[in-house]
Amino acid sequence: MMKLKPTADYVVLKALEAEETTASGLILSTSSKEKSVMSEVVAVGEGKQDVKMAVKVGDKVIAAKFAGTEVKLEGVDYVICKMEDILAVVE
Numbered sequence: 903m904m905k906l907k908p909t910a911d912y913v914v915l916k917a918l919e920a921e922e923t924t925a926s927g928l929i930l931s932t933s934s935k936e937k938s939v940m941s942e943v944v945a946v947g948e949g950k951q952d953v954k955m956a957v958k959v960g961d962k963v964i965a966a967k968f969a970g971t972e973v974k975l976e977g978v979d980y981v982i983c984k985m986e987d988i989l990a991v992v993e
Contacts (some may be wrong), residue, residue, distance in 0.1 A: 906975065908947040911985045913957060915941035915965060916978065939964055940992060941981065953985055962992040 906914045918940045942962055949955040957963055970983030 906945055906973070906980060906982070908945050908982060910947050911950045911953040911955065912947045912982055913943055913955075913985055913988065914945040915963065915970070915981045915983065916944050917941050917981070918962065939967070941965060944980070947985075949985070955985055957985070957988060957991060963988050964990045964992065 908914050940962055941964075943957050943959055946955055946957060946959060965981065965983055966987045966989060969987035970981040973980045973982060
């Protein structure tokens with residue numbers, strides 16, 4: 903199994919599945935589902951001298967919409983982005 907290990911102040915994110923039903927109980931088809939805005943942190947770089955790594959593996963986060971580089975590895979989609987592109991940690 904290949905593993906992604908980010909360098910410096912980069913973070914590897916994996917999108918969480920978007921909800922398949924609406925608040926009113928309607929089931930969404932695959933074509934009408936929006937891309938999830940929430941991701942899970944799967945790897946964190948060591949950081950840089952001037953950048954504090956504010957997330958850890960397993961955190962659920964929201965990153966900037968067009969941030970990072972999309973990578974497909976062993977059939978799984980990931981985004982590699984800078985720590986500064988993470989907007990919030992979901993608690």
